[in-house]
Amino acid sequence: MLPDIEICRTTTLASISTIATQAGLLDTEFDTQGTYKAKVSLDCLKRLAPKKSGKLILVTAITPTPLGEGKTVTTIGLAQGLAKLNHMVTACIRQPSMGPVFGVKGGAAGGGYSQVAPMEELNLHLTGDIHAVTAAHNLAAAAIDARIYHEQRLGYDDFETRSGLTALKIDPTRVVWKRVMDHNDRALRMVTVGKNETGKTINGYEREDGFDISAASELMAILALANDLKDLRQRIGRIVVAYSYSGEPVTTEDLQVAGAMAVSMKEAIEPTLMQTLEGVPTLIHAGPFANIAHGNSSIIADNIALKLGDYTVTEGGFGSDMGFEKACNIKSQASGKAPDCAVIVATLRGLKANSGHYDLLPGQPIPDSLFANDHAALVAGFENLQWHINNVNKYGVPAVVAINRFPQDSEEELTQLKAMIEALPNNVLVAISEGFANGGNGTKELAEKVITQCEVSSTFTPLYTLNQTTEEKLMAVAEVGYGAGSVTLSDIAKQQLQQFKQQGFDDLAVCLAKTPLSISTDGSLKGAPKGFDVPIRELKLCAGAGFIYALCGNVMTMPGLPEKPAFMNLDLDDDGNIIGLS
């Protein structure tokens, strides 16, 4: 098979106007950005409001391994498969961050014959949404430090007299809004800002700060959860960026910067329309993390897609304990739309890796033994798949397992796995998915099974409702969701619970930030662990996004570059084409 970028370059694509028109958009409802991208106006939602919404299919996966299970390939492949069956379908995916593109893994556009194209446009800048998030985020950060500087330099009274503003009296040690950058830059994780040459204070007041990667910005979660521009504006205004000396929360609205932030994100609220290699319309929008945020593409993109077609295929980050859980408990409660069917992506190698019998490291070559028949490993790893099937059913969402086939996979093991799934008591369906090698023709069986499950009448129930206490909501996700035996809150977390309650932040969703490498909070517990404890170290308020996230262990919000970063392969050839992107 050709490399991804070659497949992409040798495929003839339609102009994005053609794709948009075929999808049912009017000329006035999209703005082309070059030949293959268009911004879709939210105006189309008004026109299409009377139309019946299509079915929402959420692609999730078994517990991820360093090998990659091919969730985006399956998402794009399934959308193409549904289109082969003559359905109107739209895929919705997250915008890839440029940090990892330059850092480790290259692009994130699917692969093989199930890609979003052109992949270089998807992976680099796209239509500037992440840059707009970065700009809006850092504007608030600059506003905080400038306000501290002027208030302290002039004294509160003088500041108020001169500016006509009310002093916010921000405690510089309690600024909770870091800066962001769309790069893997570990040197920025912990920085000191506001440093001065000796004896001067012209650069502000020194304080400890740090940078996250832009995808970790609360604004990215807000972009993904807002229902419209007004909602975006209001959510931005609710962000708590710091606390005053007296402990009062300081918001972007208090800083009078919320309006400017929304202005900066005015174009970012419009999803970007692209196409798959087989011409299936694909909306790319937002890219929140699936640990400290909810890890799903935007509500706005889904809403547009649901009105345009019979089927909308989208994906949640990591396994079903992560992106899928958050899609059900956070996203669905914000949008009012639950998934009609979940597709659980599993691979032979991924299941065997989940057995715990292999020691795999990111970036290291895959041991050949993983491709040999290993019944014991498959059976051990199968527990993990079974857990994810049960987990999906727990929410009342019907499931289809997509076995994403790799060329080295043994026919015998594939048959075995299929039989094991079919033998389960759940009403689960299974199909082998060959989207990578065969595009939509390789996923027709999967598409048919998905259509079947979409017809099962929904009994969707989230694990909690927003009016429960934060503690009850945390317990619901940990115990009912993960199957934990207990939840242990640290003293800090207990204090924070108290404080958030007092300050009126008790009607928010909860978002558990834990390792994706285990269903538990301990990455080394493979398979389907039970009875474990979920230790909650600290809580973080995202009042704008509408959730409190709970840190269960270390979560990296600013990756670093490896010894030999992916950027070393990138360059332009003599004709100005990008080389080295994969």
Added chain:
Amino acid sequence: MLPDIEICRTTTLASISTIATQAGLLDTEFDTQGTYKAKVSLDCLKRLAPKKSGKLILVTAITPTPLGEGKTVTTIGLAQGLAKLNHMVTACIRQPSMGPVFGVKGGAAGGGYSQVAPMEELNLHLTGDIHAVTAAHNLAAAAIDARIYHEQRLGYDDFETRSGLTALKIDPTRVVWKRVMDHNDRALRMVTVGKNETGKTINGYEREDGFDISAASELMAILALANDLKDLRQRIGRIVVAYSYSGEPVTTEDLQVAGAMAVSMKEAIEPTLMQTLEGVPTLIHAGPFANIAHGNSSIIADNIALKLGDYTVTEGGFGSDMGFEKACNIKSQASGKAPDCAVIVATLRGLKANSGHYDLLPGQPIPDSLFANDHAALVAGFENLQWHINNVNKYGVPAVVAINRFPQDSEEELTQLKAMIEALPNNVLVAISEGFANGGNGTKELAEKVITQCEVSSTFTPLYTLNQTTEEKLMAVAEVGYGAGSVTLSDIAKQQLQQFKQQGFDDLAVCLAKTPLSISTDGSLKGAPKGFDVPIRELKLCAGAGFIYALCGNVMTMPGLPEKPAFMNLDLDDDGNIIGLS
């Protein structure tokens, strides 16, 4: 008169496709980005190569005052005036930085009836070029810190064995590549990066660093000076980002990041086409500072404009000692195209402010007395205008003075000033320019005078040639250019001259980074100072941009936000329109 944004919103604009087609571009030579912006492909240059180039008009000004002389208004107004006279004309301006838009001054799109429209699209994000510069710049910064980290963490030998790369042995105290952000954020001027929790080194190694505003990036100067994509790529590879422990320069090519940086700027190399309120095509491209860089729009935009029309109107930053000087000595030597005519913008209030009789501060209200007749102040300030006329003529470029009229201006003083200019021995022409109030109809006289001067046969000579020594080049600008009596190099600067020479960086242009508020390096010396000393504190190498810049005093490369920043006015109204941008 209506506020700028209202004038802009109530003007009916043509679609950018219509503008592009009228300007002479083929459909395949531009990509629309929404209704009013288009990226112009450099491919058009090949097709248009046989066509005769038009005339290049460079708008400059007297020494700037806190009042603003209206250089962009005159640039856009003149382009509109030339169009009224039925000439094919294109304006070329720099992309406004978002920092000042949110910080102090609001937008930078001209004003009144001489604006580039839509002004909110020009001022916010545009087509993402500054974001691309920022991303490429910070990628190199991340690459530097990651390389230092991995080499020091593993030791040079282990690093080489593991990665297969050659250790660069970068001295962390000699990293000369800061980070950038497109915000006014004084707290980032001096930062410590690579900080760790006690006892750990997972975030790299601590070192002192800082952020500049993105416009101050060497990449911005490179974008403005590159002749094509290949030149851009090569210039990027020549950037010196650090020195090794043994004092050897380390380039982006050494870091193997130059290719990825060029990839990140692949779309940024295409100028953005917009239009003025009267439908004159306007190319917006690059926005380098006019002190530490050369302060002019791009060579590529000029080259396209020169092929499209009879006249290209562009502007240089600050007074003719700054942007114009650098356009002649740096830009023209890189492009091979000299200005055919210079327009010197002067205002009554600006000339009187240049008398030194008034004490004006940025952001403070203008004293009424400045608008009363004040012959003495006008005569004193006139020396400054005369200096700029002589300065322009020094390069063999014919000049037209554009008196940019303000509503409060006295008819008597305008007549007086016009007569004073007409009485000069230089072959200088003068016209009152009313672009702000009347658009192209207010600049027809100016346009006619400009056309006359464009017919004068060129005797253009830069002040130096690149094969002179760096010291000779510095002397030429200071003594022949500014009329300084002497140049004093600090010990550091002398050492650096020596070092750059040894390392082969002796064929570069020079760029004096000095205050724009005086012709000298002392901002308090108003009018036309003579015999002053030019002290050169330090030299900075921009091997990619192709110049060495000389710091003559403090130059601020990261602005700060004022007590009451412009962002406080910005918001979205109920219909999602931007309010508060001016």
